[in-house]
Every structure is written in C-alpha cells, then in structure tokens.
Amino acid sequence: MKAPQVRSPRKAKGQGGERREEILDAALTLFSAKGLQAVSTRQIAEAAGISQPGLYAYFATKDDLIAELCVRAFAKLSARMEAGKAQWTPTPEMFDRAMMTYIDFGLSEPDAYRVAFMVEKSHDGSFLSRSGGRPMAAGLEAFRGFVAMIADLHDHGLTADDDALRLTQTLWAGLHGLVSLLIARPEFPWVEREALIAAHIAMLRRGALK
Amino acid sequence: MKAPQVRSPRKAKGQGGERREEILDAALTLFSAKGLQAVSTRQIAEAAGISQPGLYAYFATKDDLIAELCVRAFAKLSARMEAGKAQWTPTPEMFDRAMMTYIDFGLSEPDAYRVAFMVEKSHDGSFLSRSGGRPMAAGLEAFRGFVAMIADLHDHGLTADDDALRLTQTLWAGLHGLVSLLIARPEFPWVEREALIAAHIAMLRRGALK
C-alpha cells in the first residue's frame, strides 16, 4: 500500500527547481487522494523521496506549498477563460457557457477551488495572510474575464440589475454556492447532477438577464 | 490577557451535565473569538476550569464537542423558521423574507454554519462520519421549513422550474454561495453588504418565480 517511491538522486547545484516540481507533484497526488488536512509533511516528504525537514528548503510552510498548487490550478482556469473569449458575444447562450466554464473548473480542480475560496482564514490571519493572498489573487485573476463578460452584457442593456459590479458579485456567489456544496457535500441526495447544473444556470440567467 | 477563570468546584454525582454546559459555553466563546482550528483542547479545558483530559469524560472527540455546538445553533434557526411560518402565504414577498431568514442565520452563527456546510468531510470519512452527520442533519432539519415553502409556491403555480425539489436545491446553493463567501472572505472588496444581500435575493426571486 505504501508508495515505493524511489529516492531520486541529489540534485545538481542549480537544479533545486526540479526537486521542487517533484515535491509539488507528490503533494498534489496525496492531497487529491486524502484531502488537505489529512496529509502530513512527512507523508509528502516520503512520497517525494526526501526527508521531512528537506521540504522546508523549498517551501517556507506547508501552507505555502498548498498555495503554490493553487496558483498553478488557477492558471489553468485563466487559460480556459481566455480560450473562451475568442467566440464571445453578449448573448444569453454565451452567458450560459461562461457559467458552465466556471462550474466545470471548480468540479475538475476541487482542491485548488477549496483552497482559494473555501478554506477558512482563521481570525488571527494565519493562512492566506502568510501566503500573501496569492491563491485568492490567482482565483480572482482568472475570474476577471468573467467580470468583463457581465459588464459587456450590461453595456448591451441585457442585465436585470443596473449595477454591473453588484450583479457580478451576486452571480459569482450563485455559482460558488453550487460548486462548493457539490465539493463539500457529495453524499447529499442531490438530483441528477447534470440536470441540477443546467437548472442552476437557467435560474441564474433568468435572475440576471432581462 | 489570560482568562482568570475560577475553577468551579467538582460536580456532585448526578451533575455532570452542568460541567458539560460550562465546557460548551467556554468552547463557544473561544471558537467565536479565534476560529475552530486555532482553539486547542487545552485552551478549552483551561477556560472551563478543568484538566485537558477531563474534557473526554464529556465528549468523545473535539469534533463531537464542535458538533454539539452546531446542533444547538441550528435549533435556534429551526425556532426562527417555525416562528415565521405563522404569517406565511405563498407570495414573492414571503419568499424574500424566507431567503432573508436563512442568510441572517448564516451570518449571525458563522461557526455553526461553517461546520454544517463548509467544513470538508475528509475523503476517508473522518469528521462528519464520526459525529454521525449530526450538524448537517440539524441544518437540513432547520432548512425543511424552507423546502416546504418552495413546494407551496410550486403548488400555486408560481415557480419557474417544474421540478420543485430541483429548484429547492438550486435556491439553496444560491443562498449558500453568498453566505459562505461572506463568511470565508470578509476582506473581499464587496459592494455594500445590505445592498448586495437585497440584490442577491432579488436575483434569486427573478430566477425562481414566474
């Protein structure tokens, strides 16, 4: 059952970056399989073929390592958003498609999504403060394309709320609710998932557009 | 700075329940001030005037203690829902009011809300499984009155989706998104909160009702 990970040889002088990638890969696999809380730095180190304190040569804290994985995941979302931009027109159909892109991303990268928007910032500011808010910043960067789409719809007189920023925040909340609940409570007796997502998007469209 | 909590005397034979209440009170105060993760069993024990292992005479695990606080919080929501039921009529105005009740509760009892709907069930089933899913069950019990209202609106032909269950899940997700984001990301540059909530409810109403 235990990963027979071969300890890869010591890295040459300038090649610490390679080890860093190996650690991130090992960590992502473990996090996906067991959840963020359940994976210890010792498990990550073993899977990466390194001693546990060795991790701290590459990441200042465990949270920093997690944050790094997040930023990378959101780079993927940014790419997807940017790709969709090519065919964009201010229509209800494209509205639906943008919503779908967001939901698809959240469900396909649940760990990144969790860290960016679901992990709680403890009151004394431990997690995201120390990592400089990078995961959320990366998440919002990816979200920016979405904001631009809503603004475009608003400029064409298609939105039901005259405040585009407020409407965007409201829609984001609507999307986030579905994604985060599907991630956090998969065992809940949901109606069939695809129909649920379609109905949710339809509901948001009716609520947001004229 | 440290709480000068006087160690209350040993409880008489049948009075263990009192100590249990004292522990729950102390824990709720600490959790509200510092967050769930940041409070240790030793801190709870000291605030309750008891030794750390002494907690385990009353709660099998730390999660059980948290779960107990949750169930109690949701009992309050149930009471609010039940109170609102008296004046219920199947109208858009009452729809708005029900939505508002849910959001108000989430924002006024953020810790309970977090545990019931935001804390991640780790993949090997550690948290809510061990506590028997009681917080979520209590949350959904409180939510049941809300479900009944949607069904009533549906029966009067006022809803835009012909599947009342699916619409309820969709609306729940919409509400949850706003509540959970406001809890988890209070520092985000939101538009003015009351206007945001009102706009969100209006969006959900337009999307859910005819």
Place this chain on the structure above:
DNA sequence: GCGATAATCTATCACTGATAACTTATCATC
C-alpha cells in the same frame, strides 16, 4: 463508617509542523 461509582487528575503516547546544526555532493577556479 463503608463500598460503589462518578468526577477528575497526572503521566504519557503518537503525531504534527517547524527549526538548528551538521554533513555531503557539486562546481568554478587556481
């Protein structure tokens, strides 16, 4: 007073993230 038992304590465990201080491999240079 006496035995039973509820309430509680001290001591300790395995584990967590993190740090200090030391060793070893690689590399550019003489």
Place this chain on the structure above:
DNA sequence: GATGATAAGTTATCAGTGATAGATTATCGC
C-alpha cells in the same frame, strides 16, 4: 587534481496537538 564556497540534504530535536491509561478523590446510598 586539490581547494574553498555553497547548494542540497541529513539527523536530532522542539513545542504543541488530540487522545488514552490508570490512579485518585469526592460524593452518594446504606
């Protein structure tokens, strides 16, 4: 090719975590 600098990695250890075992003390019915 030996040398010194430094990157890469180690072992040993720390304080703090949730949790358990077993002894101890207070209260009760008799």
